[in-house]
Amino acid sequence: MLSELKVSPAPHISGPMSTRSVMLDVIIGLSPAMVAAIIFFRVYAVILTAACVISAVLTEYVCNLLLKKENPLESLGDLSAVVTGIILAFSIPPKLPVWAAVIGSVFAIAIGKMVFGGLGANIFNPAMAGRAFLMASFGVLMTTWTVPATIDPAMPQIKTTADYSDIRTQATPLALSKEAVKKGKDTEIVNEQMRALFFGNVGGCIGETSALALLIGGIYLLIRKTINFHTPLAVLLSAFVFALVAYLIEPQANINPVAHLLCGGLLIGAFFIATDPVTAPLSIKGMWLFGIGVGTITMLIRIVGEYPEGVMFSILLMNAVTPLIDRLCKLTPAGGKPNV
Amino acid sequence: MELTAIKGKKTFRGGTHPLEKKALTSECAISAGPAIKQATILLSQHVGAVCEPLVKKADSIEAGQKIGDSDAFVSAPVHSPINGKVKEVSLQPHPVLGRCMGIIIETDTENNPQKYPCSDKFDGNFDQSKYTSEQICDAVRNAGIVGMGGAGFPTRVKIEPNPRLPKHTLIINGCECEPYITCDYRIMLEWTYQVLAGIKLARKACGVERVLIGIEDNKPQAIETMRRAVLDSKNSENIEVVEVKTKYPQGGERQLIESILARNVPTGGIPPMIGLVVLNIATCAAIAEAVVLGRPLTHRTVTVTGEAVSKPGNFYVAVGTTVGELIDFCGGVTQKSAKVLLGGPMMGLAIGDLSTPITKTTGSITILTGEQIGKAKFERRQTACIRCGRCLQACPERLNPTKIAHAVKYNKLELAESYYINACIECGCCSYVCPANIELTGYIKTGKIYLARKKKKMPQ
Numbered sequence: 002m003l004s005e006l007k008v009s010p011a012p013h014i015s016g017p018m019s020t021r022s023v024m025l026d027v028i029i030g031l032s033p034a035m036v037a038a039i040i041f042f043r044v045y046a047v048i049l050t051a052a053c054v055i056s057a058v059l060t061e062y063v064c065n066l067l068l069k070k071e072n073p074l075e076s077l078g079d080l081s082a083v084v085t086g087i088i089l090a091f092s093i094p095p096k097l098p099v100w101a102a103v104i105g106s107v108f109a110i111a112i113g114k115m116v117f118g119g120l121g122a123n124i125f126n127p128a129m130a131g132r133a134f135l136m137a138s139f140g141v142l143m144t145t146w147t148v149p150a151t152i153d154p155a156m157p158q159i160k161t162t163a164d165y166s167d168i169r170t171q172a173t174p175l176a177l178s179k180e181a182v183k184k185g186k187d188t189e190i191v192n193e194q195m196r197a198l199f200f201g202n203v204g205g206c207i208g209e210t211s212a213l214a215l216l217i218g219g220i221y222l223l224i225r226k227t228i229n230f231h232t233p234l235a236v237l238l239s240a241f242v243f244a245l246v247a248y249l250i251e252p253q254a255n256i257n258p259v260a261h262l263l264c265g266g267l268l269i270g271a272f273f274i275a276t277d278p279v280t281a282p283l284s285i286k287g288m289w290l291f292g293i294g295v296g297t298i299t300m301l302i303r304i305v306g307e308y309p310e311g312v313m314f315s316i317l318l319m320n321a322v323t324p325l326i327d328r329l330c331k332l333t334p335a336g337g338k339p340n341v
Numbered sequence: 342m343e344l345t346a347i348k349g350k351k352t353f354r355g356g357t358h359p360l361e362k363k364a365l366t367s368e369c370a371i372s373a374g375p376a377i378k379q380a381t382i383l384l385s386q387h388v389g390a391v392c393e394p395l396v397k398k399a400d401s402i403e404a405g406q407k408i409g410d411s412d413a414f415v416s417a418p419v420h421s422p423i424n425g426k427v428k429e430v431s432l433q434p435h436p437v438l439g440r441c442m443g444i445i446i447e448t449d450t451e452n453n454p455q456k457y458p459c460s461d462k463f464d465g466n467f468d469q470s471k472y473t474s475e476q477i478c479d480a481v482r483n484a485g486i487v488g489m490g491g492a493g494f495p496t497r498v499k500i501e502p503n504p505r506l507p508k509h510t511l512i513i514n515g516c517e518c519e520p521y522i523t524c525d526y527r528i529m530l531e532w533t534y535q536v537l538a539g540i541k542l543a544r545k546a547c548g549v550e551r552v553l554i555g556i557e558d559n560k561p562q563a564i565e566t567m568r569r570a571v572l573d574s575k576n577s578e579n580i581e582v583v584e585v586k587t588k589y590p591q592g593g594e595r596q597l598i599e600s601i602l603a604r605n606v607p608t609g610g611i612p613p614m615i616g617l618v619v620l621n622i623a624t625c626a627a628i629a630e631a632v633v634l635g636r637p638l639t640h641r642t643v644t645v646t647g648e649a650v651s652k653p654g655n656f657y658v659a660v661g662t663t664v665g666e667l668i669d670f671c672g673g674v675t676q677k678s679a680k681v682l683l684g685g686p687m688m689g690l691a692i693g694d695l696s697t698p699i700t701k702t703t704g705s706i707t708i709l710t711g712e713q714i715g716k717a718k719f720e721r722r723q724t725a726c727i728r729c730g731r732c733l734q735a736c737p738e739r740l741n742p743t744k745i746a747h748a749v750k751y752n753k754l755e756l757a758e759s760y761y762i763n764a765c766i767e768c769g770c771c772s773y774v775c776p777a778n779i780e781l782t783g784y785i786k787t788g789k790i791y792l793a794r795k796k797k798k799m800p801q
Contacts, residue, residue, distance in 0.1 A: 005679075013686040335605050
């Protein structure tokens with residue numbers, strides 16, 4: 002019989018979603034890209050992803066210990082460190098030494114997230130912060146691209162660095178695109194690779210080469226309503242429009258706009274990184290502004306700037322202005338502003 | 342004659358879809374509630390001034406006698422549901438206020454006839470024209486009728502013509518969007534013509550022509566019954582049944598208005614500002630009873646439901662019956678640990694004292710199992726906000742619940758106000774959808790109380 006009456010504020014039931022389930026969905030959404038990464042980069046993909054995930058989780062645990070959290074294991078349960086690890090691993094070159102990946106992962110969690118106060122309080126996407134740190138520290142390693150295991154001998158090989166002379170490296174489609182912009186010609190090299198770009202049979206970061214796998218994961222997230230379509234659509238649309246304008250102005254110097262969408266980190270950025278709820282705006286209007294900012298800055302860097310790729314910078318820059326966007330996009334109540 | 346079909350699903354922006362769980366009681370016809378030995382009549386069962394007791398200890402009372410009233414405009418008198426003697430006038434547990442003055446009446450005779458519903462007194466031929474607007478308003482006031490959907494705003498104040506705010510449409514709220522609750526649904530099915538008579542009377546009192554009855558599309562039988570009744574009865578021109586989408590909180594009056602008229606009540610305002618009156622189904626039934634039969638509001642239909650009660654059902658219960666008595670009448674609680682709610686699981690109040698009496702606004706008692714409440718509240722901890730924005734999208738008032746809640750949490754009331762904290766209707770959608778399990782609604786409610794105290798609108 003009734004012996005204990007519980008009380009609490011309404012509502013007394015709650016929806017099925019939890020932070021953990023959201024993160025789990027992101028992990029499931031990233032798994033097609035993981036499969037593609039294993040197909041193209043074999044054991045490197047597995048080793049680096051495992052290294053990043055394990056070091057991310059361990060770093061969070063150590064930070065929790067240092068911060069004297071009541072239960073240092075609790076925050077690991079939300080799986081956000083795992084997601085950060087996977088995304089970081091997916092955005093580094095396949096032949097990056099494991100120690101460098103671990104350093105990036107430790108930085109991502111310790112400085113990118115825990116210093117700000119843990120999940121929910123970080124300003125920058127932790128994985129992108131880690132990648133930026135790696136980029137600044139190990140520039141050469143971070144831009145040395147291995148030929149995929151499903152090797153395409155027709156792909157041009159442009160350089161081999163001294164340290165990694167035994168590895169065949171190649172220019173990524175974006176590096177070639179940059180060359181084309183500089184030279185004002187040779188866009189065909191990239192434009193002819195559309196099929197390879199779509200399936201992922203090109204050089205690039207571990208998880209970003211296969212557009213198909215990322216699209217499958219992205220659509221899964223959309224169907225599960227883990228992310229909403231506004232941010233990815235805004236990113237892709239604005240990038241496409243920018244690339245199209247550039248292409249129409251100077252077709253011999255700028256690659257096909259569709260190729261721009263497929264190559265580099267644009268798709269993983271649009272579906273998995275720009276949609277990181279913590280570092281993106283709250284409102285739908287804000288998400289559009291954020292997405293348009295990411296897409297435009299990416300293309301600015303790719304077409305006008307010095308670097309071949311700009312997804313990481315554009316996301317970090319937009320992360321920085323997210324609080325401003327939130328302030329700009331203040332919602333008006335359904336009944337209008339109260340006249341007080 | 343053919344039934345009028347209404348095209349397109351009418352709905353509002355935002356909201357959420359909690360499990361409905363209405364099947365527990367939707368087929369349970371309204372049956373007689375417990376015969377009580379003692380009634381606890383609270384003197385505040387409505388929005389507005391608290392009533393003054395009109396009786397004192399040891400007075401003899403007849404069923405239907407007015408025992409508390411107030412001179413204030415926004416108030417409603419209370420009546421005794423039973424014959425008996427006043428046992429005491431003292432502080433009693435109140436679901437919202439904690440404690441409130443109440444009158445306890447004890448039956449002194451064995452011969453205490455039980456009151457029965459009066460739906461058989463009404464049919465499709467009901468003619469409202471023999472009553473004037475004032476007569477209806479006075480009868481409604483004297484019967485102590487208040488909004489029975491939960492808020493408890495005195496009905497007379499709503500329906501009385503006001504030259505400053507002319508009304509053009511009467512909206513009848515038959516949505517019953519809260520999970521579990523089925524009392525209005527049963528009233529629509531069983532007391533159809535009584536409800537219709539009440540609608541006609543309310544329309545007459547308001548001086549409006551057009552009536553829209555909004556019913557969620559998960560109640561096709563109610564829609565069908567009401568449409569058929571409107572077609573079959575006299576004087577029912579311009580009464581239209583509107584099918585609205587099933588979504589919580591469709592039954593919030595602001596949301597219902599947005600759904601069927603695509604208009605928004607101004608923030609901080611009330612429906613009459615845009616010429617509307619919204620009445621609940623049970624209120625309409627009470628209006629018919631009061632005006633035609635002169636019977637005060639002393640009984641109401643209450644759904645007793647939830648997974649933790651033995652025999653759920655819909656009962657015609659005397660106001661003043663204690664929650665414990667009603668639960669015992671339904672076979673008691675099957676669980677060791679449970680949560681007893683006045684109302685549904687989204688907005689209902691969890692009570693800690695089973696001697697809390699049923700009031701005019703208690704539409705249901707929902708008893709959730711320990712396991713259910715554990716899942717929602719006690720086993721899952723509140724974690725940090727991940728800023729996913731789900732609460733913004735679920736908010737039917739288009740507010741920013743996470744910002745408001747966090748402003749309240751850190752005691753920044755001005756900031757909370759700048760995010761329009763007072764526009765919150767406390768529907769609970771934000772807390773329901775929050776993946777971090779944050780008590781957003783709880784924080785916002787707290788913030789509103791703090792603000793009201795700060796502005797001295799509420800005692801400390």
